[in-house]
Amino acid sequence: MSRNLDAIIFGASSYTGQFVIEEALEILKDFRWGIAGRNEKKLKRMLSDIEAKVKKDLSYIPIIIADVNDTSSLEIMAKQCRIVLNCCGPYNILGEPVVKACIDAGTHHVDITGEPQFIGNMLLKYNDLAKEKGVYIVYACGLESVPAELGYACEILKLERQLNKEKLPPTKPKLWLKPFPHQIETSHRYYCYFPATDKFVIERSQRYFYASQEKRPIQFQSYIGFRSVKAIFEILCLTSFWLALLWPFYVILLLILSQFTWSRKALLRSPHLFSFGLVSVEKPLESVQNTIEFAMTLKAKGRYHEVPDFIEPKKELVVRISGKNPIYGVTSNAMLICAKTILNENSKMPDNGGVLSPASAFAKTQIIEEIKRTKYGLKFDVIKT
Numbered sequence: 343m344s345r346n347l348d349a350i351i352f353g354a355s356s357y358t359g360q361f362v363i364e365e366a367l368e369i370l371k372d373f374r375w376g377i378a379g380r381n382e383k384k385l386k387r388m389l390s391d392i393e394a395k396v397k398k399d400l401s402y403i404p405i406i407i408a409d410v411n412d413t414s415s416l417e418i419m420a421k422q423c424r425i426v427l428n429c430c431g432p433y434n435i436l437g438e439p440v441v442k443a444c445i446d447a448g449t450h451h452v453d454i455t456g457e458p459q460f461i462g463n464m465l466l467k468y469n470d471l472a473k474e475k476g477v478y479i480v481y482a483c484g485l486e487s488v489p490a491e492l493g494y495a496c497e498i499l500k501l502e503r504q505l506n507k508e509k510l511p512p513t514k515p516k517l518w519l520k521p522f523p524h525q526i527e528t529s530h531r532y533y534c535y536f537p538a539t540d541k542f543v544i545e546r547s548q549r550y551f552y553a554s555q556e557k558r559p560i561q562f563q564s565y566i567g568f569r570s571v572k573a574i575f576e577i578l579c580l581t582s583f584w585l586a587l588l589w590p591f592y593v594i595l596l597l598i599l600s601q602f603t604w605s606r607k608a609l610l611r612s613p614h615l616f617s618f619g620l621v622s623v624e625k626p627l628e629s630v631q632n633t634i635e636f637a638m639t640l641k642a643k644g645r646y647h648e649v650p651d652f653i654e655p656k657k658e659l660v661v662r663i664s665g666k667n668p669i670y671g672v673t674s675n676a677m678l679i680c681a682k683t684i685l686n687e688n689s690k691m692p693d694n695g696g697v698l699s700p701a702s703a704f705a706k707t708q709i710i711e712e713i714k715r716t717k718y719g720l721k722f723d724v725i726k727t
């Protein structure tokens with residue numbers, strides 16, 4: 343099929359879109375790509391703001407008008423390229439028509455969703471169709487869940503390959519959730535349960551690897567680390583004991599307010615007021631974003647294949663994944679590298695298409711090396727082996 347573009351960044355006028363466009367200037371420099379959205383004026387303004395920032399003429403970048411509520415505009419957009427990078431969220435509300443248009447047009451699709459319900463729905467509805475069409479729909483290509491998924495695919499799977507050469511009974515002993523703050527050997531922090539989307543995405547990958555390659559599934563729990571027990575209490579109590587007591591009443595008030603159109607509008611118009619200054623409609627400053635660093639430690643435990651199942655797993659691997667500007671920097675770089683990997687290495691990807699998680703889609707590609715090289719690239723350190 344002849345297509346005039348390799349990639350289109352859809353939802354390019356979003357806050358995330360601006361990072362994706364700016365980073366695409368480097369990451370997709372060998373490809374023909376354009377931007378798309380529903381508002382031409384906004385898209386032009388976005389491009390001229392970036393032009394001023396990077397001091398380059400960007401008038402060569404094509405602008406395509408497409409609206410989620412106009413199916414034919416999505417079809418026309420999808421037919422023009424080989425892959426759509428979809429930054430238009432929330433995906434539960436806006437995502438499906440774009441996925442459908444891409445599958446119909448035989449175009450690959452990556453998104454940066456962190457919404458399990460959207461992922462589940464896309465799997466149920468479009469996995470078979472995507473395979474039939476030879477199209478990759480790879481979800482959760484942002485901060486959620488590329489670092490966790492690639493850490494798993496790169497290092498933990500390697501260990502798993504060494505440890506479990508034969509098929510073993512799945513998931514024993516049970517990895518119970520630790521409900522209380524605890525420390526781990528390789529860190530001085532105190533860890534509390536954290537219900538991240540990563541767990542959902544990694545479990546999807548487990549099912550995929552177990553069903554397609556009979557790989558024994560790993561179990562996964564996610565925690566967030568705090569410097570001290572005092573810091574945990576401060577967060578839980580929002581720095582004040584009295585606020586902590588009022589918290590349930592505040593949640594009930596928000597639930598009531600979200601039931602009526604007029605109060606919903608007020609909540610959306612003035613989040614600052616209703617959250618006592620915690621949430622605002624202001625866009626986060628890039629200079630502030632660049633001061634934020636993140637680190638994720640993946641601690642894996644397993645046993646050699648000859649060790650019987652009833653013996654406690656002893657072999658350990660600890661991998662630390664870190665980076666800066668996680669929400670927009672890492673997300674934009676990860677999304678672009680996922681798209682570039684589909685364009686360059688789809689012969690190393692499984693099943694000739696499907697709705698896939700990053701680990702199941704990219705386990706055999708060079709994505710880790712690619713992602714390490716980008717401006718907001720991830721650093722992978724093996725701490726214990």
Ligand SMILES: NC(=O)c1ccc[n+]([C@@H]2O[C@H](COP(=O)([O-])OP(=O)(O)OC[C@H]3O[C@@H](n4cnc5c(N)ncnc54)[C@H](OP(=O)(O)O)[C@@H]3O)[C@@H](O)[C@H]2O)c1
Nearest residue numbers: 353355356357358380381409410430431432454484485486
């Ligand atoms: N995985 C991660 O770690 C991660 C990190 C960052 C963001 N995200 C996700 O990325 C998504 C975007 O976030 P954001 O904060 O950048 O969003 P945002 O600034 O609110 O932008 C939303 C975008 O959707 C577009 N849009 C809305 N309705 C549309 C329609 N009917 N047709 C076409 N376009 C439409 C908007 O276009 P207009 O400009 O024309 O209104 C805008 O470009 C969210 O789902 C967010 O959760 C994920």
